[in-house]
Amino acid sequence: DTVLTQSPALAVSPGERVSISCRASEGVNSYMHWYQQKSGQQSRLLIYKASSLPSGVPARFSGSGSGTDFTLTIDPVEADDTATYFCQQSWNDPLTFGSGTKLEIK
């Protein structure tokens, strides 16, 4: 299975820029997607196919990468962005998920 590796936690101040990485154990083309999961809420799709923004997602969120290395960037970070962010690939079978990066806003 394709393993997606994310750093466990990050802490940033409001107004800063933060980059969250996701590294795949094998190539996933550009079929990487990013989600935000807040405590007690359903997961929210932030980025699909590495860099595409779904309707309704603020342009503060952006994605980049292809192959095995991907990045979700939030710029500028807001206090409400406190959440866990996880990646998911849909190129290789089975679909797999990263373990998530917990973002703390100082």
Place this chain on the structure above:
Amino acid sequence: QVQLQQSETELVKPASSVKISCKASGYTFTSNYMHWIRHQPGNGLEWIGWIYPGNGNTKYNQKFDGKATLTADKSSSTAYMQLSSLTSEDSAVYFCARSVNYGSFDYWGQGVMVTVSS
């Protein structure tokens, strides 16, 4: 608006089966794949499989083949997952999620906690 409403928490005995549901509303149920995903503390998220309600086709993660059975009822816009031969290892929160662009999931259910205990 699109909603995926899942059934309630389940407490079930080892060796039994459980069937959980995911009622879709706000879109054409037969037009999107419905996926099922498991979350266990320490194991993260695992993809179980998908069903295409339009024709009933299914695909499973090999790990869950024989454990999970996915079905869908077009008349009630409800997707189901039956888990069989339950053990404590199956205790988890199970989500349904609608897939859209390129295999991403734009709507998720609220999750169903299944606890397997005698």
